Amino acid sequence: MIVTDAVRSYLDETRPEPDALLAEMRERGARDSVPILDAHAAVLLNVLARAVGARRIVEVGTAIGVSTLHLARALPDDGELVSFEIDRERHTQALSYFARARLSARIDLRLQDAAEGLTELEGPFDVAFLDGLKAEYADHLELIVPLMRPGGLVAVDNVLMSGAVAEGRPIDGWSGDRIATARAFNDHFLAHPQLDGLITPVGDGIALAVRR
Numbered sequence: 675m676i677v678t679d680a681v682r683s684y685l686d687e688t689r690p691e692p693d694a695l696l697a698e699m700r701e702r703g704a705r706d707s708v709p710i711l712d713a714h715a716a717v718l719l720n721v722l723a724r725a726v727g728a729r730r731i732v733e734v735g736t737a738i739g740v741s742t743l744h745l746a747r748a749l750p751d752d753g754e755l756v757s758f759e760i761d762r763e764r765h766t767q768a769l770s771y772f773a774r775a776r777l778s779a780r781i782d783l784r785l786q787d788a789a790e791g792l793t794e795l796e797g798p799f800d801v802a803f804l805d806g807l808k809a810e811y812a813d814h815l816e817l818i819v820p821l822m823r824p825g826g827l828v829a830v831d832n833v834l835m836s837g838a839v840a841e842g843r844p845i846d847g848w849s850g851d852r853i854a855t856a857r858a859f860n861d862h863f864l865a866h867p868q869l870d871g872l873i874t875p876v877g878d879g880i881a882l883a884v885r886r
């Protein structure tokens with residue numbers, strides 16, 4: 675948790691309830707220890723994707739599809755979302771949730787390593803969301819930036835790691851090595867010559883930037 679308990683409680687009280695499908699997905703994720711984007715951050719992604727008029731979205735790290743669903747719901751009927759996941763069981767579960775959400779037509783869910791898959795994509799994309807292995811963020815970012823249209827939005831999850839990145843000490847299992855990697859990535863992201871952005875304390879820390 676990055677904000678105070680009181681702020682967190684207030685935000686939770688005022689946030690709209692997820693629909694039945696999303697609630698079921700989150701329950702399953704909690705039961706099976708699947709890491710899933712914070713609920714506020716998920717709504718933020720949906721709002722931002724709609725604000726930039728997204729028609730094409732790329733995501734790294736589908737897991738069982740919670741963030742994917744929020745992003746796909748921001749797309750028009752003829753929109754497209756490409757999402758990469760390397761875990762076969764999670765990929766299969768996500769496919770079945772998207773079918774139930776009647777969103778399969780706009781979600782191209784690839785069971786593939788993102789670094790490999792990103793090299794096969796053609797831009798331009800309007801929104802990119804990075805939520806795979808944290809140690810691979812820098813590689814994924816370098817592959818994604820050239821695919822983004824000018825004005826396109828890049829979002830990255832877990833950049834504050836439960837506060838460990840700011841405090842510089844292990845919290846919630848984030849080790850010293852991972853904190854150092856995260857700090858280096860954050861510096862790189864914020865100084866990137868083709869991006870203008872910032873780090874927000876939403877969820878576990880979301881970095882946001884617009885492609886120049």
Ligand SMILES: C[S@@+](CC[C@H](N)C(=O)[O-])C[C@H]1O[C@@H](n2cnc3c(N)ncnc32)[C@H](O)[C@@H]1O
Pocket residue numbers: 709710711712734735736737738739740741742758759760761764786787788789805806807810
């Ligand atoms: C934090 S979870 C994603 C959560 C999801 N975005 C959500 O909020 O609902 C990270 C996922 O990335 C997948 N992953 C890790 N490295 C990957 C890679 N190189 N290519 C594709 N998927 C990867 C993991 O298997 C895991 O399911």
